[in-house]
Amino acid sequence: xxxxxxxxxxxxxxxxxxxxxxxxxxxxxxxxxxxxxxxxxxxxxxxxxxxxxxxxxxxxxxxxxxxxxxxxxxxxxxxxxxxxxxxxxxxxxxxxxxxxxxxxxxxxxxxxxxxxxxxxxxxxxxxxxxxxxxxxxxxxxxxxxxxxxx
Numbered sequence: 001x002x003x004x005x006x007x008x009x010x011x012x013x014x015x016x017x018x019x020x021x022x023x024x025x026x027x028x029x030x031x032x033x034x035x036x037x038x039x040x041x042x043x044x045x046x047x048x049x050x051x052x053x054x055x056x057x058x059x060x061x062x063x064x065x066x067x068x069x070x071x072x073x074x075x076x077x078x079x080x081x082x083x084x085x086x087x088x089x090x091x092x093x094x095x096x097x098x099x100x101x102x103x104x105x106x107x108x109x110x111x112x113x114x115x116x117x118x119x120x121x122x123x124x125x126x127x128x129x130x131x132x133x134x135x136x137x138x139x140x141x142x143x144x145x146x147x148x149x150x
Contacts (some may be wrong), residue, residue, distance in 0.1 A: 022140075028093055028130055029102055031138045039086045042079035048072050051140050052131055058144040061125070082110040089127075098132035099141075106145070123148045 019110040031050060038046030051068040058064045060101065065071045078084060110120040126145035130138045 024100070025093055025097060027073055028095075028102070028138050031130070032088075032091075032102070035140065036086060036088070039084055042082075042084055044072050044076050044079055052133065057144050058111075058142075060146045071094060075139055078110065082120075085109040085111065093130075095130070100130040100138065102128040102130065104128075125150065 017034055035047065035050045037043075038050065046149060048068050048071075051071060053068055054066075055068050056064050056066055057074070059074070065074050086106060086108050088104045088106045091102065093100055093102045095101065105123070107121065107123050112119070124145050124147040126143065128140055128144075129142035131141040134138050141147040
């Protein structure tokens, strides 16, 4: 027997990890805020702590970075050279079970730490996949972004 089901997920239709979706959205928001604070503080160790061990990061126009150490190795030179200012808006999160998908718009500014050179700014969209981990925390499992057309 073959059974096919289509599910449309909204924050009022599901529960994640046997907890109401409202609680899970708050937990994801706390983790997202922690991630934003870590990025904007140039704190690579905190960024790594919010990634799953097997995280995949796909920057625009580049090959995928596999694993949180590879991701940190790619991000850290930016943190060493620039004060990174990252902000997001238009956030939409949907989830089921141990997974949640987030879509948002972002603005990224790189301000040279030495005061020389120009500030680089770009805008874009991202999709982030959150995974519920055994330590009862949401962590970033996949991150993909692209820049808006100029």
